[in-house]
Amino acid sequence: MSAFEITRDGAVAQLKLSRPEASNALDLSFWRDFGPALRALDATGEVRALVISGEGRNFCAGMDISVFSCGAIMKTDTAAERQAFHQAARELQDTLTMIERVRFPVIAAVQGACVGAGLDLVAACDLRLAAVGAYFRIEEINIGMMADVGSLQRLPYVLPEAVVRELAYLGTSLSAERAERLGFVNAVLPDSGALAAAALEMALAIAAKAPLAISGSKAAVTYARDHTVAEGLEWAAVMQGSIWNTADILAAIQARMMRTSAEFAPLAPLAGFGTAAD
Template identity: 35%
Template structure:
């Protein structure tokens, strides 16, 4: 039986607070910049399924602790287990385990989209890679003026596989998505607002959170079942397409992710230098 928000187990990477009918979920790390390690991927679906099941909760604000939303995937924390699945001449067995791992992470992000309560992402500072996957699964995105975004996976020799490539096209358009995903470039809050990635930009983090809470409270005054039904209808077509795309990219990465370029990307990251990719 799914826990409700007031009976959640002790959490390491997330904090949940409820004020009236609005829940606030804060990324805590524990890695620098709220990087997303094993605890985050385990706890995110627990939290959002609990919020989905809790009749008191009618809207959710999702934000990051400190100055940043999230640096994205915690590569040092995740790579050891991935290396066991993809290292050397990995055959069908370990690659199948990796496929299962990717689909588990996909389901973790999808728990945000599948939550029947509208989710408002409030983004300050950096939002990179997996952070973009998560905010793409939210219903509404707001940013502070210092926010910066990057679909960064291509720069570390990975095809983004947790939802950005599937969810962002209806939000920002195919052309903008291809530009971000193929370059891995950084964009600021003004550009994010211009292309529709965020609805509004606010002067600072405090103002951003106040406005996100205000918007969530406004949503929460409406009939809750009608709000949930509206979200369900809006998501009906897009989430079917997302599910197909997630299945495809997980199989793609299980087959093609292992490469010398990936090893070079990880080594360059650890050595804090620019990688040299050779297409091998």
């Protein structure tokens, strides 16, 4: 049984974590299937936005205990076991990094608990919405571990450092309301129904924009996060030259003048190199 379900309606895709009986804890099937699923969506060139949500009361309770039963994760007694541990950790990291690598924006719609690996996941998303009562927590410190799948690396770019240290050291919860005040969450909605509607509305608004401009903007923001301003400006100049599309610009201007919706060509399909091994 898959850990999630994917549906598509035109240019908008939705990925719903579908293990509500386990509060959508991320089991081995999730870590095996998530990266290839995102690559497959991106490969079509037709998806312009993705909403990730969780079925049931909680968005995600973190890493499922089954993952920790893997020998490569648990054993670090020998040099070979430590190397295998390192490789396994990198594969988990790469799975969530795929959220940043796909060409379309990814929106997290969070209700209830979003802890541990769930927080790692939403930290990699482009936009985050939450329902009243939702909360975020670096759970690993509460079970004797350092978080290692992305929260400690990405959160300092979207939350004040002192708050990240508070979460990392104390294992306390960050409420949706405080997360919004601090800029981590884009909006807090009154309930799960309003949350789903707002996430879909946001995705549809993104899907109505020129796909090349959206994908370029996503790549530019991510690149700027990891480089100097000068490097980011140079990169943006090169990127703009590579994705400049007069047809998209004219279509957007004409639609604006006529007060209609513009029609844009989809992104080019990806060649799919390396997907056969997934």
